Amino acid sequence: MSAPADSLLDIRARLRSFAQERDWDQFHTPKNLAMALSVEVAELVEHYQWLATGADAELDEAKRTGIRHELADVLMYLVRLADKSGVDLHAAVLEKMALNRLKYPAELVRGDARKSTEY
Numbered sequence: 001m002s003a004p005a006d007s008l009l010d011i012r013a014r015l016r017s018f019a020q021e022r023d024w025d026q027f028h029t030p031k032n033l034a035m036a037l038s039v040e041v042a043e044l045v046e047h048y049q050w051l052a053t054g055a056d057a058e059l060d061e062a063k064r065t066g067i068r069h070e071l072a073d074v075l076m077y078l079v080r081l082a083d084k085s086g087v088d089l090h091a092a093v094l095e096k097m098a099l100n101r102l103k104y105p106a107e108l109v110r111g112d113a114r115k116s117t118e119y
Contacts, residue, residue, distance in 0.1 A: 008089055011079050033081040040077055044070035
């Protein structure tokens, strides 16, 4: 099994190639990609709309497929946006997790869903 960073690099390379083959780089500006990402997130949310919790038992196979495809779209636009913005997603996640560890110490927030400014 490849490392997560390797997987992201593979996805990034495949998306670059896909866009280049279609001459879509001209349209893949950070603004356009961020907007497309927000649309795909909204399409993902639609699959959960009106469900009590969105737990697996509430999902039929069609919903599971739709969710899987929308998650893929979200990831693809996120990776493409990071690429066009010069962001190393793997490094960014590690950096943000370190900041979150400081902001949300486990011994202080365990089982507590409040924002850091509320405790």
